[in-house]
Amino acid sequence: MNNKIALISIIIVAFVLRFFQLGSNPPALTWDEVAMGYNAYSLGIDGKDEHGNFLPFAYIESFGDFKPPVYTYLDIIPIKIFGLTPFAVRFPSAFLGVGTVFLTYFLTRRIFYNSNRKELYALSSALVLALSPWHVMLSRAAFEANAATFFLVVGIWAFIAAVSDRRWLLVLSAVSFAISLYTFNSSRITAPLLAILLAVIFYRQLFAMKKQVIVALFVGIVLTAPLVPFLLSDKASIRFQEVNIFTDLIPLERSNQEIVNDENAIWSKILHNRRLVYGFFFIEHYFDHFNPRFLFISGDINPKFSIREVGQLYLWDLPFFLVGAFVLFRKREGKWYIVPLWLLIGIIPAAIARETPHALRIESALPTFQILVGYGLVTVAFFLRSAVTKKSFRRVLLAFIFFALLGNIFYFQYHYWKHYPRRYAQDWQYGYKESIEYVNQVKDQYETIYVSEVLERAYIYYLFYLQVPPQEFRETVKLRRDIFGLIDVEGFDKYVFSRSVESEPVKDDALYINKPDRVPKNVRILKTFYMPDGTIKLVAYVY
Helix, strand or coil, X not given: CHHHHHHHHHHHHHHHHHHCCCCCCCCCCCHHHHHHHHHHHHHHHHCEXXXXXXXXXXXXXXXXXXXXXHHHHHHHXXXXXXXXXXXXXXXXXXXXHHHHHHHHHHHHHHHCCCCCCHHHHHHHHHHHHHHCHHHHHHHCCCCHHHHHHHHHHHHHHHHHHHHHCCCCHHHHHHHHHHHHHCCCCCHHHHHHHHHHHHHHHCHHHHHCCHHHHHHHHHHHHHHHHHHHHHHCCHHHHHHHHHHEHHHCHHHHHHHHHHHHHCCCCHHHHHHCCHHHHHHHHHHHHHHHCCCHHHHHHCCCCCCCCCCCCCCCCXXXXXXXXXXXXXXXXXXXXXXXXXXXXXXHHHCHHHHHECCCCCCCCCHHHCCHHHHHHHHHHHHHHHHHHHHCCCHHHHHHHHHHHHHHHHHHHHHHHHHHHHCHHHHCHHHHCCCHHHHHHHHHHHHHHCXXXXXXXXXXXXXXXXXXXXXXXXXXXXXXXXXXXXXXXXXXXXXXXXXXXXXXXXXXXXXCCEEEEECHHHCCCCCEEEEEEECCXXXXXXXXXXX
């Protein structure tokens, strides 16, 4: 009963940290969030995405990107219930974030099934994840990676349960791994690798349950087969070419220069072979994700994934992480090896990319970090209980640990609620909502409304906040495709989206929305829109 109460308390904490003021902090919606929200809104009306594709399953096309579709489909019901709002758009991520905390408890119990401390390991791991700044921040925005992590955790938990005592859960594992492929791009690497790893580890158990294996394989193949043509297409390679290290010419140029410096010596051509150079580049990027500053001090440089005041993990987590990793290898309880192998696989997709370390691309490694911290926390608690015999001193040590944790949590929460929304509003594309609300009030007074595209992706914000019926958008949209086949929306209805609004025709019946530094002289300013820190973001004016 006490364990149930503890678990329920942890879930309540996780729920509050992820759902409290979900629609207002982060302070605005990114264009990816808005795109997923509007496409879910469109699919919920007539089963078509913004461009009229009926029930797209491989990808959803939006402003030059081909997004995995699962998160958008998950958004349909919340938007039906709560309307086209930031809260509704972020609801699936927050909900699945809480679900991941809940599943981490059961997963950890399965991993350490033969330990008499398995309940404590499970509860502490779930608590660490519930409080984690990394997981809290990624659960409070519509990040596809956060949804994919939930499905990966389901897949691993169901697999372990299946080879232990609940065989038919193997089918659920196959379904969950397959869904993750349609949820986030990094999962298209981690999910197959994790599935193969588990199959290799538990091949004996799988051999003894042939019926379930055949059904699971069949279901997995049926679910993933429709995705294969897209993965082999040019559309899938566009984004990969933009971000992967193997299309970065800098290592190649460095390699060629070293060979020239060595006067084209044979040994230099071997030593500076581009394959070796890219291999070292991959290794360097891989180990960037173990940088203590990234993990424990300041976190990801992208403020969407970190407040920049604490690491992806708390500094308080560091000693318990080290103790947990060390003792895990020493004691080797249960299926302990799953944790480090999962962690190592989860980092691979991010190591292939140019920007490292990257908290979002390695979210598939969660909750392994938190399990190690939770494992270390329980280990230290038992060590103090046995090594420190004087109760008063032991209580002082435990109180110190508790208040250190509480201080770390308070520091994160204080900065997240007090400073973060003002300091990083720009990174969340703040400014569109307020200007669009004004435009909506006065739009009937003008024949044309010119909107600056300097902020980028303006059209999707207008579709979202004006709740433009998708059929109306499709009938009036003006778009073009570039040489890569990517869509660029130039306007719809009376709205024109331009990167140089100040160069558009001067009309008496037109309204102009532009950045303050681009507003022409001799215009009449109607409205000024501000950032949370008081700086001017946009200006509405007429000639």
